[in-house]
Amino acid sequence: MKLFLLSVVFILTFCTTRSFAASHHSVDSKHKARLAHSTANKAVERDVPHHAVLLSKTRGHPKARGGKAQLKEAINRAQAKYQQSFKNYLANTGNVNKLQNTSFVHDIVRPRRSKTKRQQGVDSLTDIDGELLWTGPQAFGTPPQYFAGGQDFDTGSSDTFVNPGYYNPSKSSTARDTGKTFSVQYGDGTSASGKIYNDTLTVAGLQAFGQAVGDATSSDIGSESAGISGMAFPSIAQFQRDPFFYTLRKQGAVSRGVFGFGLSKENARLDLGTLDSDSYEGDINWVTIDDSNGFWQTSQGTLNGVPLLTSIIDTGTTVIVGAPDQVSLICLQAGGIVIAEGTDIFCGYVEGMAPPQFTFEFNGQQYMLSRDAIDFAQDGPLILTGIVGSGIGLLDGWVLGDAFLRNLYAAFDIDNIRAGFAPRR
Numbered sequence: 001m002k003l004f005l006l007s008v009v010f011i012l013t014f015c016t017t018r019s020f021a022a023s024h025h026s027v028d029s030k031h032k033a034r035l036a037h038s039t040a041n042k043a044v045e046r047d048v049p050h051h052a053v054l055l056s057k058t059r060g061h062p063k064a065r066g067g068k069a070q071l072k073e074a075i076n077r078a079q080a081k082y083q084q085s086f087k088n089y090l091a092n093t094g095n096v097n098k099l100q101n102t103s104f105v106h107d108i109v110r111p112r113r114s115k116t117k118r119q120q121g122v123d124s125l126t127d128i129d130g131e132l133l134w135t136g137p138q139a140f141g142t143p144p145q146y147f148a149g150g151q152d153f154d155t156g157s158s159d160t161f162v163n164p165g166y167y168n169p170s171k172s173s174t175a176r177d178t179g180k181t182f183s184v185q186y187g188d189g190t191s192a193s194g195k196i197y198n199d200t201l202t203v204a205g206l207q208a209f210g211q212a213v214g215d216a217t218s219s220d221i222g223s224e225s226a227g228i229s230g231m232a233f234p235s236i237a238q239f240q241r242d243p244f245f246y247t248l249r250k251q252g253a254v255s256r257g258v259f260g261f262g263l264s265k266e267n268a269r270l271d272l273g274t275l276d277s278d279s280y281e282g283d284i285n286w287v288t289i290d291d292s293n294g295f296w297q298t299s300q301g302t303l304n305g306v307p308l309l310t311s312i313i314d315t316g317t318t319v320i321v322g323a324p325d326q327v328s329l330i331c332l333q334a335g336g337i338v339i340a341e342g343t344d345i346f347c348g349y350v351e352g353m354a355p356p357q358f359t360f361e362f363n364g365q366q367y368m369l370s371r372d373a374i375d376f377a378q379d380g381p382l383i384l385t386g387i388v389g390s391g392i393g394l395l396d397g398w399v400l401g402d403a404f405l406r407n408l409y410a411a412f413d414i415d416n417i418r419a420g421f422a423p424r425r
């Protein structure tokens with residue numbers, strides 16, 4: 001088994017001294033903020049421009065995480081998130097989201113995160129480790145409250161909320177109780193609820209004033225991140241308020257409505273208000289985005305020559321999810337083995353044999369699925385890829401999650417409603 005094992009939790013902490021002093025308008029300024037990037041034993045300090053944050057993620061050995069269980073967990077999360085977004089969209093617009101399969105019913109018999117599951121020993125870690133979220137520092141309130149674990153920056157949702165026990169509005173001079181509450185009921189049986197505050201959000205030395213922040217007072221969503229910061233479009237925001245990047249843009253904290261994710265094993269980063277040309281090769285290959293359903297949705301992609309009618313670029317989903325029949329076909333044609341389990345499809349190959357190859361294409365440019373996304377998990381003698389087939393309630397839709405995005409630089413532009421890719425440098 002040649003899979004590289006890493007089970008180090010990187011905790012990002014933000015060194016306050018200079019970054020907080022950085023004014024929110026100097027997006028392209030040369031000022032540097034110091035990020036203390038602390039690993040298990042030693043702190044590595046790096047200078048990064050203050051409009052960027054370093055991201056980190058928790059990884060574990062695929063086998064230790066339970067292989068298939070890890071993929072299932074990612075499917076559950078995606079299903080839950082999209083179902084919630086569809087509900088929000090209906091509440092906000094009065095219309096059923098065009099991407100929603102309304103005949104889809106939650107598969108509530110799926111294993112849910114629960115205390116009983118956690119008591120099962122080794123497997124109990126799968127539901128936490130399987131999340132594999134990209135997180136980075138983001139603070140709330142005045143003075144800024146930073147949380148270990150960081151925020152999960154998610155281009156697949158649009159609200160900002162914090163899990164219980166982190167944000168303390170009574171210790172923030174800028175917190176305003178909006179009198180509104182929120183409640184998310186996920187299809188896998190988990191839920192979160194709490195109060196919505198207006199408060200100052202600080203990220204990468206930029207400040208969003210009066211940002212809607214959900215302070216969860218109850219939650220049974222197992223998570224290693226402090227919370228989620230949604231970066232999709234306003235129409236799927238449950239809070240019916242601007243996502244934080246919109247607030248930054250409207251208030252002039254950033255002069256361009258662009259942000260860029262560089263997801264890679266080392267030095268993963270999120271740039272706000274600018275794209276870091278040192279982090280990618282060549283030019284950004286821009287694709288047209290249809291924002292009418294609230295997601296970073298494009299119809300320009302193909303996978304191994306098969307057109308993807310709808311694909312959603314989603315940094316908050318670990319895997320690539322497609323319709324089961326399409327995934328089966330593409331997997332078999334690529335030389336993979338299809339493993340059906342219930343209504344889900346996994347695509348794998350026998351360890352030691354030639355792995356299937358997957359190539360995405362946008363505007364004539366090809367992006368091969370990276371080897372670590374092909375060797376995503378292990379299930380006995382099989383290696384499972386990060387491409388799964390599951391009816392998560394999307395009509396003919398694909399979710400292009402981290403398995404697609406790793407080793408790319410992904411750019412998002414709310415001014416021109418477009419997204420793009422370039423090879424990561």
Ligand SMILES: *[C@@H]1O[C@H](CO)[C@@H](O)[C@H](O)[C@H]1NC(C)=O
Nearest residue numbers: 101103104105391394395396
């Ligand atoms: C919609 O959901 C139903 C029920 O899960 C499923 O049988 C059907 O295949 C789905 N349709 C599409 C187009 O995904």
Ligand SMILES: *[C@@H]1O[C@H](CO)[C@@H](O)[C@H](O)[C@H]1NC(C)=O
Nearest residue numbers: 176177178179197198210241
């Ligand atoms: C919170 O912000 C919204 C949007 O700016 C505003 O309409 C509302 O009055 C604010 N609420 C409070 C309590 O400050």
